Amino acid sequence: MGNEIKSPELQALQLNRLRALLSQNATKAMTEVRVAFANVLKRSSAIIVNSMEFLELEALSKVKQYFPAPIITIGPLHKLAPAICSSLLTEDDKCISWLNKQAPKSVIYVSFGSIVNFDKQELIEIAWGLSNSKQPFLWVVRPGMVRGSEWIESLPNGFEESVGERGCIVKWAPQKEVLAHAAVGGFWTHSGWNSTIESICEGVPMLCRPFFGDQHLNTSSICNVWKIGLELQNLERGNIERTIKRLMVDMEGNGIRKRAIDLKEKAAFYVMEEGSTSCSLNMLIKHILSV
Structure with a gap:
């Protein structure tokens, strides 16, 4: 596949490395799901993508060579229909009061989504890494996220004393509101697609620690193509x-922040009334009516 890739954007995605990662831990069931998914796409009359064309122009052009159906980008969905993008878990909005007391762009927001799990030692390394960085942090620790723990009882001795008011730990956060807050200057993320799009739309640079699936590809886009984040290679304090x-x-970080703001401005233009997202929605409606 490497010989077929000529565009700098697709080369930056490091697709050969990603292919190796995906095949490394591929179970029979997962392989079957991927094959079934590809076959369904080939039979579809249209493919709807929660993205913006300017983000993935080269990749979309390449994908269009393999699928006859039109590919219609109508993202970001959370900006177009915020009322229906509700959280699966109960949000703790008390963290907003804590954010209100922090300096602009000083807080690192840490959230690994609704599925990722890790072990107690990884929790300890994350805790001391946050503490030693001396940055204010808002950390989402989902109940059951740490294997063998109900919540944060595995935090190391002395951690809370060392952090004091500089840290805020919650079970779940109103992420879109958090990312839009003036105090948030960075997002440590698992690089799930929804989180990635939400961060881009608010101009927040990312610290990426992918765990599985498309998170690796999203991380390559964030760090190597758009250059609005850094990849965290291992969880060592x-x-x-x-x-x-x-x-x-x-x-x-200055250059990363500038590029993140540039993407935010482009995304805002896309969702304007005459922007490309509106045009794509009209295209989708016409296509549905014609089928």
């Missing part, structure tokens, strides 16, 4: 501390 500082404090 020293590495976590250094990477948070690179994003939030060091000069390197």
Whole structure:
């Protein structure tokens, strides 16, 4: 596949590396799901994508060569229909009061989505990495997210004392409101697609720690194509501390933040009344009526 890829954007996605990652842990069931999904796409009369064409222009052009159906980008859905994009878990909006007390762009928001799980030692490394970075943080620890723990009882001794009011831990957060808050300057994410799109729309740079599936591809887009984030290679406290500082404090983070703001402005233009998203929606309606 590498010989077929000529565009810089597709090369930056590191597709050969991603193919190796996906095949490394592929179960028979997962392989069957992928094959079934591809076959369904080939039989579809249209493919609707929660994205914006400017984000994935080269990739969409490549995909269109393999699927005869029109591919219609109508994202970001959470901006077009915010009322129907409700959370699966109960949101703790008390964290907004905590954010209101923090300096602009100072807070690293940490959330790994609704599915990811990890072990107690990884929790401990994340905790000390956040503490040692000296950055204010809002950390979502989902009940049951840490294997063998109900919630945060596995946090290391002395952690809460070392952090004090600089940290806020919640079971779930109103993510779209958090990302739009003036105090949030970075998002440590699992790189799920919904989180990625929400972060782009608010101009928040990302610290990426993918776990499985499309999260690896999304991370490549964030870090190598759009260059609005950094990948966290391993969950070791020293590495976590250094990477948070690179994003939030060091000069390197300035360019990342500027590019993130540029994408936010493009996304805002797309959802305007005469923007490309509206045109795509009209195209979708015409296509449905014609089928």
